[in-house]
Structure formats: C-alpha cells, structure tokens
Amino acid sequence: MDISQIIFLIAAAVTLISAALVVTTRHLVHAALWLIVTLFSVAVLFVLLEAGFLAVVQVVLYIGAIAVLILIAMMLTRKAMSDEPAQANSQWQISLVVAAAAFIGLAGLLNANANAWPGLTTVDLSGSLTQLGMALVRPNEF
Numbered sequence: 001m002d003i004s005q006i007i008f009l010i011a012a013a014v015t016l017i018s019a020a021l022v023v024t025t026r027h028l029v030h031a032a033l034w035l036i037v038t039l040f041s042v043a044v045l046f047v048l049l050e051a052g053f054l055a056v057v058q059v060v061l062y063i064g065a066i067a068v069l070i071l072i073a074m075m076l077t078r079k080a081m082s083d084e085p086a087q088a089n090s091q092w093q094i095s096l097v098v099a100a101a102a103f104i105g106l107a108g109l110l111n112a113n114a115n116a117w118p119g120l121t122t123v124d125l126s127g128s129l130t131q132l133g134m135a136l137v138r139p140n141e142f
Contacts, residue, residue: 008048015041028074036067 018037025031039062046055089095 004048008045011041011044011048015045029071032067032071032074035070036063039063039067 015038018034018041021034022031022038025034039058043055043058043063046052046058
C-alpha cells in the first residue's frame with residue numbers, strides 16, 4: 001500500500017465517522033464542530049486528488065466562513081445555550097391567516113395571464129444548446 005492510499009483511507013474513515021456524528025449528536029454546538037471536522041477531511045481528499053484550489057476553497061469558504069457563521073448563530077440563540085422547552089407563539093392563528101393570504105395571492109399572480117402583465121416577456125426556446133453556449137462565451141451576445 002502506498003502512503004497516499006493510507007492517507008485516503010484515514011481521511012475517508014474520518015469523513016464518514018464525523019458525518020455520522022454530525023447527524024446523531026444531541027448538542028448543536030457539538031454537531032457544528034463535527035461538521036468542521038467533516039469539511040476538513042473532505043479538503044484532505046481534495047488535496048489527494050491534486051485539486052488544490054478546491055481544497056483551499058473548502059477550508060476558507062466552508063470551514064472559515066459558513067461553519068463559523070453557524071457556530072456564531074447558534075451561540076447567539078438561547079436554544080443552543082440552554083435546555084429550555086420551545087416557546088409557543090400565542091399569535092399563531094394570525095400568522096396562519098397571513099401566510100394563507102400570501103399563498104393565495106402568489107398563486108393568483110402565477111396563474112394570471114402573461115399578457116395582462118406588460119413587463120413580462122416571453123422566452124424564445126427554439127435555439128439549441130450549442131447556440132446558448134456560444135451566446136454565453138461571446139462578449140457581444142451576452
């Protein structure tokens with residue numbers, strides 16, 4: 001066995017175990033920390049695939065930004081820091097009526113005739129995929 005195969009097996013095992021712990025742990029903060037371990041082991045797999053850019057993006061974007069954002073958001077909520085029961089909203093009936101009215105209004109707008117809305121234009125779907133690709137890469141057409 002080569003050293004890269006051993007590193008792959010270790011990284012794959014760490015990825016699977018930590019991903020399972022993300023969804024099975026009872027504490028939200030612990031789940032977020034296991035998520036960081038999972039994302040870092042995926043970055044190791046990217047390095048083994050010689051995809052350095054994706055490994056750096058994985059570490060900087062996902063671990064450095066999103067996972068830390070999740071941790072900060074959980075620490076700012078009371079639910080993550082205490083085991084109090086969930087609070088009930090006493091005005092849920094009003095919320096239900098407003099949500100139903102918004103749903104009916106949006107459904108009515110989507111079912112309305114397109115000619116009634118002068119700002120809406122129709123899309124020409126007669127072109128091929130090749131024409132679409134060429135239009136996207138030509139500076140004069142996109």
